Amino acid sequence: MIAAQFPERKLIDLHTHSALSDGSAAPEDLLAQARRLGIRWLAVADHDSVGSYPRCDGIAAEAGIGLIPAVEITSVNPMDGAPLHILGYGVGPNSSEALESELAGVRQARTDWYRRGVQRLRAEGYQVTWTEVLKHATGGDVHRVHVMHALAVAGYTTRFKGYLYHEMSKPGAPLYGHVGYLNPDRAIDLIHQNSGVAVLAHPAIAGAIAACDLLVEMGIDGIEAFHPSHTPLVVEQALALARGHRLVVTGGSDYHGLYSEYDTTLGCPELTLENVEDLLARIHAIGRIDVTASPGNGDPDLPAAAPAVSPDHPLLRLPSRG
Numbered sequence: 022m023i024a025a026q027f028p029e030r031k032l033i034d035l036h037t038h039s040a041l042s043d044g045s046a047a048p049e050d051l052l053a054q055a056r057r058l059g060i061r062w063l064a065v066a067d068h069d070s071v072g073s074y075p076r077c078d079g080i081a082a083e084a085g086i087g088l089i090p091a092v093e094i095t096s097v098n099p100m101d102g103a104p105l106h107i108l109g110y111g112v113g114p115n116s117s118e119a120l121e122s123e124l125a126g127v128r129q130a131r132t133d134w135y136r137r138g139v140q141r142l143r144a145e146g147y148q149v150t151w152t153e154v155l156k157h158a159t160g161g162d163v164h165r166v167h168v169m170h171a172l173a174v175a176g177y178t179t180r181f182k183g184y185l186y187h188e189m190s191k192p193g194a195p196l197y198g199h200v201g202y203l204n205p206d207r208a209i210d211l212i213h214q215n216s217g218v219a220v221l222a223h224p225a226i227a228g229a230i231a232a233c234d235l236l237v238e239m240g241i242d243g244i245e246a247f248h249p250s251h252t253p254l255v256v257e258q259a260l261a262l263a264r265g266h267r268l269v270v271t272g273g274s275d276y277h278g279l280y281s282e283y284d285t286t287l288g289c290p291e292l293t294l295e296n297v298e299d300l301l302a303r304i305h306a307i308g309r310i311d312v313t314a315s316p317g318n319g320d321p322d323l324p325a326a327a328p329a330v331s332p333d334h335p336l337l338r339l340p341s342r343g
């Protein structure tokens with residue numbers, strides 16, 4: 022075994038995707054991967070979907086993995102209309118009808134958009150069918166990568182997120198488009214209404230970091246400082262913003278399995294247990310779900326329990342730090 026593949030510090034990952042959005046692994050398989058790699062804290066943050074948590078909850082508990090409910094809401098940058106992603110931690114269990122229906126609307130709009138995208142591709146001569154695309158969208162929602170998978174099967178590319186993907190995603194190209202996404206203030210409100218902590222995802226992508234001050238005014242609670250797309254300078258900028266605005270710091274691999282853009286497995290080496298504790302405390306502070314009354318939570322050294330993480334969860338007693 023190559024030890025470097027399993028560095029001891031890769032214990033935490035707060036940004037992963039399952040096949041319920043545009044990851045390749047079913048939620049249960051993602052949990053199995055996390056278990057195999059020794060991940061201790063995990064968040065499955067599917068795009069505009071809170072469906073993975075109930076499927077992973079029991080498996081995580083059995084595997085000794087602290088599973089933090091999460092979602093990644095697709096939004097738009099108010100400054101330039103570019104895509105902007107907002108992570109919601111603590112969101113999932115007991116989510117409101119408003120959240121479920123607004124997210125369902127986003128998912129439907131996206132699927133419809135790509136159905137028309139396939140028509141646009143066919144008009145340009147690509148022999149690809151909607152039936153083939155649906156075969157790869159095993160979670161039910163269609164994302165750009167599912168169309169790319171169909172294009173790969175048809176022989177037009179060898180990579181799901183390679184040159185063709187980026188060409189197809191440019192303005193005016195068949196798979197370009199941002200339709201029906203929520204405004205960031207609405208996304209943040211929905212997260213807060215569902216006892217969640219709102220975090221600006223991968224701020225370096227599409228220049229989202231420039232909107233940080235505006236997002237703080239809208240009530241954003243955190244910033245994803247650690248992400249495979251981040252240079253050391255971006256990490257520094259994100260950490261400075263976190264200090265300046267008292268934002269919680271998160272990070273993750275943005276793992277999509279075979280559909281990953283970055284050559285990284287599960288785990289975010291920069292994250293520490295203190296980051297997890299801060300996040301859990303923030304979720305707890307904002308949360309309206311009362312689960313902290315369980316017996317056996319008398320240890321003052323334990324982090325405050327998150328709404329969906331049992332206060333007597335064995336991982337809350339992890340002795341090692343950092």
Ligand SMILES: [Zn+2]
Nearest residue numbers: 093106222223
């Ligand atoms: Zn994202």
Ligand SMILES: [Zn+2]
Nearest residue numbers: 036038093275
């Ligand atoms: Zn993501």
